[in-house]
Amino acid sequence: MWRRVEVRNFRSIEFAAVDLAPFTVVVGPNGSGKSNFADAFVFARDVVSGGAAAVQNRGGIAAVRRWRPHGAADITLDIRMAPAQNELDSSYRRHRFTLRSGRGGEWKFSREEMEIVQRGKRSFGAVRTGDDVDLDPPLIPPVPSTAGAAKRIDRIGLEIAGNTSALPFLLPQARQLAGLGKVRRFRLNPDVMRQPQIATERTRLDENGSNIAEVLQALRERADWDTVLATMARIIPGLKDIDVGTLGRYWVMRFFQEQPGGQTAEFAAADMSEGAIRALGVVVAASQMRVDELLIIEEPEVSIHPGAAQLLFEILKDASRRGAVLVTTHSADLLDAASTEEVLVCEYTDGTTRVGPLASSQRELVRKGLLTVAELMRSEPLRIEGRPSPTIQPATVEP
Numbered sequence: 001m002w003r004r005v006e007v008r009n010f011r012s013i014e015f016a017a018v019d020l021a022p023f024t025v026v027v028g029p030n031g032s033g034k035s036n037f038a039d040a041f042v043f044a045r046d047v048v049s050g051g052a053a054a055v056q057n058r059g060g061i062a063a064v065r066r067w068r069p070h071g072a073a074d075i076t077l078d079i080r081m082a083p084a085q086n087e088l089d090s091s092y093r094r095h096r097f098t099l100r101s102g103r104g105g106e107w108k109f110s111r112e113e114m115e116i117v118q119r120g121k122r123s124f125g126a127v128r129t130g131d132d133v134d135l136d137p138p139l140i141p142p143v144p145s146t147a148g149a150a151k152r153i154d155r156i157g158l159e160i161a162g163n164t165s166a167l168p169f170l171l172p173q174a175r176q177l178a179g180l181g182k183v184r185r186f187r188l189n190p191d192v193m194r195q196p197q198i199a200t201e202r203t204r205l206d207e208n209g210s211n212i213a214e215v216l217q218a219l220r221e222r223a224d225w226d227t228v229l230a231t232m233a234r235i236i237p238g239l240k241d242i243d244v245g246t247l248g249r250y251w252v253m254r255f256f257q258e259q260p261g262g263q264t265a266e267f268a269a270a271d272m273s274e275g276a277i278r279a280l281g282v283v284v285a286a287s288q289m290r291v292d293e294l295l296i297i298e299e300p301e302v303s304i305h306p307g308a309a310q311l312l313f314e315i316l317k318d319a320s321r322r323g324a325v326l327v328t329t330h331s332a333d334l335l336d337a338a339s340t341e342e343v344l345v346c347e348y349t350d351g352t353t354r355v356g357p358l359a360s361s362q363r364e365l366v367r368k369g370l371l372t373v374a375e376l377m378r379s380e381p382l383r384i385e386g387r388p389s390p391t392i393q394p395a396t397v398e399p
Contacts, residue, residue, distance in 0.1 A: 001022055001083060001179075001292055001294075002019060002021060002082050002085045002087075002088055003041075003079060003080065003081055003324060004017075004088045004092075005018060005040065005078065005079050005080075006078040007076075008074070008076040009065055009066040009075050009076070010036070010039075010043070010065070010075050011033070011040075011064065011065075011353075012033045012036050012066065012348065012351070012352060012353040013036055013352070013353045013355070014353075016037065016353075018344055018356060018357065019088065020324060020326060021341060022320040022321065022323070023317045023324070023338060023342050024326050024343075025335060025343050026038070026329070026346050027330065027344070027346065027382060028328075028346030029330055032346045032348040032353060033348050033355070034298070034328040034346045035298060036353055037328075037346060038326060039185075040077055041294060041326070043077065044079050044180070045180075045182075045183040048095065055107065061099070062105060072101035074110065075098065075099040076096070076097070076098045076099075077095075077097060078094070078095075079180065080092040080093065080094045081094075081180060081292070090119055091118050091120075093116050094114065094116075094117065095114050095177070096111075096113045098110040098111050111127070111128070113126070113128075114126045122136070124136070179292040182292050182294060182323070183293070183296065184207060184294070184296065185207055186205075186285050186295075186296065186298070187298055188208060188277075188281040189208045189209060190209075190277040191274075192210045193208075193212050193277050193280075194269040194270045195269075196213075196250035196252045197211055197214060197251045197252075198249055199251060200214060202214065204288055205285050205288060212284060213244050213253045216253065219284065228287055229242065231315060232276075232283060234311055235276065235308045235311065236255070239256070240256045240257060240258055240264055241255075242256070242280075243256065252268065252269065254266055254267070254268060255272055275305065278300070278302065279300075282297060282312050282315070286318075286325075289322050292323050293324070294325075294326060295325045295326070296325075296327075296328075297326075297327050297328075298327075298328045299328055299330070299331075300312050300313070301333070301334055306333040309333065309334055310333065310336075313327070313334050313337035313338075317337055317338075332375075332377040333374060334374075335372075335373040335374045336374050338373065340363040341357075343357070343358045344356065344357060344358075345383065347387070354387065356384035356385055357385045358373075358382060358383070358384075358385065359383040359384065359385045359387070361383075362376055362383060
């Protein structure tokens with residue numbers, strides 16, 4: 001699934017307009033704004049479910065909008081989805097909204113729009129301006145003629161994409177918009193993942209990995225488990241099994257690893273390396289990816305051997321066939337899993353984050369086989385198409 005995004009005045013991004021391939025790698029140094037770019041998709045997802053919570057959970061509108069010395073900036077996000085890049089102009093699903101800032105932390109939706117376009121013609125649209133919501137075409141069958149039902153439509157506005165299961169009278173086409181809210185960003189926390197985990201009924205991996213033991217227990221009963229275990233055996237030498245047991249009301253993970261002499265040793269999750277636990281989370285997240293979903297993994301290479309990290313990239317690229325995967329990294333070792341068209345460059349200059357495709361001159365070097373993307377990154381700074389080469393400041397030496 002391809003996505004086209006336009007971002008204005010969101011966090012450190014003044015303006016960015018890029019197409020995301022089903023597998024996209026955003027590369028840039030620490031502090032360049034990669035996480036802010038990834039969060040634009042998460043913010044749009046959260047707005048679908050409730051704009052007030054989306055803003056509040058990020059520290060208020062002042063923490064969301066781009067800082068500038070004079071006057072508040074309006075935030076605009078525009079995201080399209082289509083099966084192919086050439087359909088992003090003609091057949092797509094779209095969510096676009098603008099948040100207008102006020103004084104004292106106040107804000108409002110200036111305009112919000114969702115639409116489905118097929119072959120250049122809109123088959124469904126919904127627009128909110130202020131407190132007014134217009135649907136085109138009207139709901140079929142009509143909304144029940146009760147004040148409560150009509151008020152509900154007004155109240156949820158364009159949150160229909162996240163609530164279609166509760167509104168059976170919506171047009172079938174409107175349910176397609178639910179794909180715009182299928183975004184999952186993982187910031188895995190190995191320290192939390194190692195701990196005994198209280199039993200719940202959540203069998204999809206939390207975005208910090210806190211319920212991984214219970215998820216593994218559910219996976220062990222499915223065909224996906226063999227693939228997960230085989231992958232982890234390529235990352236952890238001698239791994240024979242990963243089991244889940246109970247300790248009172250808690251789930252705990254146990255790792256079984258072959259030792260010299262053919263013996264098998266049992267290790268608690270707390271005994272496993274941070275890289276092994278993080279890798280397990282990435283593999284599980286990829287195995288649970290759903291159709292049309294956008295899976296965001298930030299810096300999966302942290303604490304992981306380059307060879308294992310390369311394997312994780314390959315797994316994520318394979319998972320992208322079901323939807324889309326966005327990976328952020330600052331490691332050259334991993335870039336060769338992506339083609340040059342799948343690389344976006346992130347840079348931070350003059351207080352502003354810029355994101356764009358790799359410069360065509362650098363892509364040409366890779367196409368001709370003169371350099372790999374990783375070798376290119378090691379030899380010179382990667383450049384955004386149309387942007388000058390970043391200036392490298394000489395290091396200063398204290399007297």
